[in-house]
Amino acid sequence: NDEELTEDRAPPISPDISRIAAAAALVGMAVVAWGLNLGAAGLIDDTEPLFVEASRQMLLVRDFLTPQFNAQPRFDKPVLVYWLQSLFAAIFGPHHVWAYRLPSAVAAFSLALALYATAARFPLAIPPSGTPHEVEPQPQHTDRRRGLLAAAAFSLSLMPALWGSAAVSDMLLTANVAGTMICAFWGYTGAAAHPTYPGQNAHPWAWPMAAVFCGLATLTKGPVGVVLPALAAGAFLLYRQDLLKVARSEIPWGSCVALYCLVTAPWFLAMLGKHGAVWASTFFGYHNVERFMVGVNHHGGRPLWYPLAAQLAGFFPWSLAAPLAALGVARVARRHWRAVARSQALPLFAVAWAAGMGGFFALSKSQLPSYYLPAGPALALLAAAALARPLRGRAVAAVAAATALAYAA
Secondary structure (H helix, E strand, C coil): CHHHHHHHCCCCCCHHHHHHHHHHHHHHHHHHHCHHHCCCCCCCCCCHHHHHHHHHHHHHHCCCCCCEECCEECCCCCCHHHHHHHHHHHHHCCCCHHHHHHHHHHHHHHHHHHHHHHHHHCCCCCCCCCCCCCCCCCCCCCCHHHHHHHHHHHHCCHHHHHHCCCCCCHHHHHHHHHHHHHHHHHHHHHCCCCCCCCCCCCCCCHHHHHHHHHHHHHHHHCCHHHHHHHHHHHHHHHHCCCHHHHHHHCCCHHHHHHHHHHHHHHHHHHHHHHHHHHHHHHHHHHHHHHHHHCCCCCCCCCCCCHHHHHHHHHCCCHHHCHHHHHHHHHHCCHHHHHHCCHHHCHHHHHHHHHHHHHHHHHCCCCCCHHHHHHHHHHHHHHHHHHHCCHHHHHHHHHHHHHHHHHHHC
């Protein structure tokens, strides 16, 4: 019997081959989801031309402070997306449409890599029993299949594929908000996982990098870059009863605030100094507060079911699996989630992420499908959690292959 078991068991794959295969799979997903679409069509809708022309004029007039359209200041978005689009246009040529779309593709691919690394490192299964979160379990081996599943669930979803190959700011915001969330989770788990010094963080880079990504998100779309991760991560910590502990003794506020201000303050202060109250009232008042409180630009008046429909359709087909994991998390008692080790709380973190960001925009009077893009990485983690079981491997592979063929076609 032992000999039969040995013969039936698949031979182990060497770590080098496993890493190469994972890298090839990630690159293949990126090519299918975004690479093939960058130059497949001309500028679409009425939004892409606004971004592209503002970035092109930034190169022409050499004014890298104030975005302009037809020689008029464009105050609706901060400057980061225009900087990146004009940079790639300067490198590859301002007449190539795909050059202006490249920042979105790079952001989407970077996000897929981050999801891969996080899902491969931390378990996504709902833990069967509680473990005091002050005592972390021994580090587990890297599960590359789990990481690839999370990356595929994001990359090969409908909305990330579309906005990852569009010359607009939505994917850049999503990537930076996700970077904030992912780094925050690594910082949260690292505080309880240092192998030698219990009082130190095993991932000392995590909280400062979260501040950098939060600053970049703010430089992409404004205050929402702070509100979204603060709301989602705060809800997670509050549910775990760790909010005060983490805020008081674990986050290095001095370095985080300094890094955030270093990223954001120069441009915002320069715009305030140059354009004064006109810019402040237009950007903060109309394009942020009024956009949220009152429907603007014919983006209001959506039905109550619109947020759910936008997410189910936008992240199809993987959105069909994400609710299974969310329901599994919801069925577990709150005292259980308070007790599990921090490194085992990724499913709960993903639920707080998706619910916080999806719920925030569901309250907005202005509604667009792209508003729900920042919830996509969390839904990808939940889809991976629902499908990362041995008996479902072939079904997952079939869904991923079918989705890839559909996008390629």
